[in-house]
Amino acid sequence: EIVLTQSPGTLSLSPGERATLSCRASQSVSGTYLAWYQQKPGQAPRLLIYGASSRATGIPDRFSGSGSGTDFTLTISRLEPEDFAVYYCQQYGSSPPYTFGQGTKLEIK
Amino acid sequence: RVTLRESGPALVKPTQTLTLTCTFSGFSLSTSGMCVSWIRQPPGKALEWLALIDWDDDKYYSTSLKTRLTISKDTSKNQVVLTMTNVDPVDTATYYCARVLHSSGHFDYWGQGTLVTVSS
Numbered sequence: 001e002i003v004l005t006q007s008p009g010t011l012s013l014s015p016g017e018r019a020t021l022s023c024r025a026s027q028s029v030s031g032t033y034l035a036w037y038q039q040k041p042g043q044a045p046r047l048l049i050y051g052a053s054s055r056a057t058g059i060p061d062r063f064s065g066s067g068s069g070t071d072f073t074l075t076i077s078r079l080e081p082e083d084f085a086v087y088y089c090q091q092y093g094s095s096p097p098y099t100f101g102q103g104t105k106l107e108i109k
Numbered sequence: 110r111v112t113l114r115e116s117g118p119a120l121v122k123p124t125q126t127l128t129l130t131c132t133f134s135g136f137s138l139s140t141s142g143m144c145v146s147w148i149r150q151p152p153g154k155a156l157e158w159l160a161l162i163d164w165d166d167d168k169y170y171s172t173s174l175k176t177r178l179t180i181s182k183d184t185s186k187n188q189v190v191l192t193m194t195n196v197d198p199v200d201t202a203t204y205y206c207a208r209v210l211h212s213s214g215h216f217d218y219w220g221q222g223t224l225v226t227v228s229s
Binding site: 001032033035037043044045046047050051056088090091092097098099100101102103 | 146148155156157158161169170171172205213214215216217219220221222
């Protein structure tokens with residue numbers, strides 16, 4: 001089973017700053033099958049990025065994804081107040097199970 | 110418009126069997142490529158994938174929980190049911206169902222979740 005490790009665990013930044021979140025896999029992941037989600041308190045996760053770099057419907061272009069193999073990155077170019085949340089990466093192998101990372105909490109500095 | 114909604118008991122006693130239902134609309138599980146999955150999240154913790162059923166009635170389970178889980182579907186009712194046997198307090202979590210397209214591998218639509226507490 002592929003293990004996803006996200007870093008940092010908590011990221012403290014101010015609105016307007018750039019956020020860089022990392023997701024590292026224990027084995028190579030097809031970029032087609034790497035996704036990122038945003039979760040706010042009391043809400044279900046929301047799909048942000050799929051296929052490592054494609055934005056989901058309605059996601060602002062300040063969110064971008066990159067990476068391949070075992071290293072993937074979610075970048076938020078200029079933080080808005082509503083971007084402070086927990087972010088999860090997720091991978092899908094050639095067959096399930098799916099796995100999620102442990103999450104990165106993005107908090108206001 | 111795609112929607113999913115989870116339902117089930119809010120409180121379950123240890124050793125009992127938990128049954129959760131996902132009722133969805135906006136797509137059909139008889140359409141090739143469609144899948145529905147269950148994911149859970151203990152309070153303050155990360156997401157954990159549990160099970161998936163696809164349009165062809167193929168079923169997949171978390172390696173660590175597969176002996177306790179059963180997933181099934183009722184296509185005519187647009188429902189997917191997850192049962193978990195022999196629950197324990199560590200199974201206390203918010204349980205989500207989500208849609209997956211077989212070719213994509215990501216969860217594009219989620220229900221709002223249902224909190225299940227396991228306690229005597």
